[in-house]
Structures are given as structure tokens and as C-alpha cells.
Amino acid sequence: MSAASPAAGRDELPGREPPDHELLSAAAITAFRLNGRFLALAEELARPAGLTAAWWQVLGAVLHEPLPVAGIARAMGITRQSVQRIADLLVDKGLAEYRHNPAHRRAKLVAPTEAGLAAVRAITPQHARRAAELADRLGHDRLAEIVTALTDLTAAVEAMTTPDR
Secondary structure, X not given: XXXXXXXXXXXXXXXXXXXXXXXXXXXXXXHHHHHHHHHHHHHHHHHHHOOOHHHHHHHHHOOOOOEEHHHHHXXXXXXXXXXXXXXXXXXXXXXEEEEOOOOOOOOOEEEEOHHHHHHHHHHHHHHHHHHHHHHXXXXXXXXXHHHHHHHHHHHHHHHHHOOOO
């Protein structure tokens, strides 16, 4: 199975629907490729602001409200350890701060500092340009449909892979 054509080489009759296992494989390969392209784009956008894609991701998770490291990890779908490492770096660089968490004595909240907010704001104009470019290529309605489909796919895979399943 190739990334360009997941169904290439299958021993099926022309015109038949691909089996579910091939669809799952094609979805996974496509998602991995898309993730790589999104990470490359995020690095390109974040670099001029002095951020990495990972730093931007963590700061973005706490722009509207401070969150504990575990909450950021859940929202972003990454490990708590990765978020902790990045949060510590952001705090060391003055881009984020730890705050008291009234709901949990030991799990501090991560919040952006003014410098962190300024770094994220510096990304906004180029981010908006790239978003408009993507919407121009796909059409706004199609892009919205794709976001809905990706959200649905994520929820379905999460439901299949939760530890209590």
C-alpha cells in the first residue's frame, strides 16, 4: 500500500468499495502525512515570533484560560510529560507562568505572560494569510466540511482507544 494510493495493488474487482481495513489504513496514512505538513507549516509560522510549533501549541491551549498540564495534554492529544517539558521551557523563557490552582494543590495552572501573548499575536497576520490561502484553494464551505469530518474521525478513534474500552 502506498501513501499516494492506498488501494494500489489490491486484488479487488474494479468499482468495488474498498474494505474497511483499507479505509482505516488510508485514513491513518493520510492523517500522518497531514500532521507532518501541519507541523512544517506551524514551524514556518512560529519561527519569526521566536517560537517553535510545540511552544505555540501549548501557548495556544492556554490563551483563553489557564489550564493544568494534564488539561493541555488532553486538549492537544499529546503526553503530559511532553507538555510539562514545554511548559517548563516557556516559563524559563518568560513566555508563560505557573499559577496557583484552586482546584488542585499540586497541579499548577499554565498561563501565558504578556511576552507569550505578544509572541502569539506576532504570528496572527501570517496565520490569517495562510488560512485565507487554504480557504481559497478548497473553498470555505469545503474547508468547513473537512474540519467537521476530521473532528468526527478524531472522536471516533478516541472512543475506540480510550483505556476504559
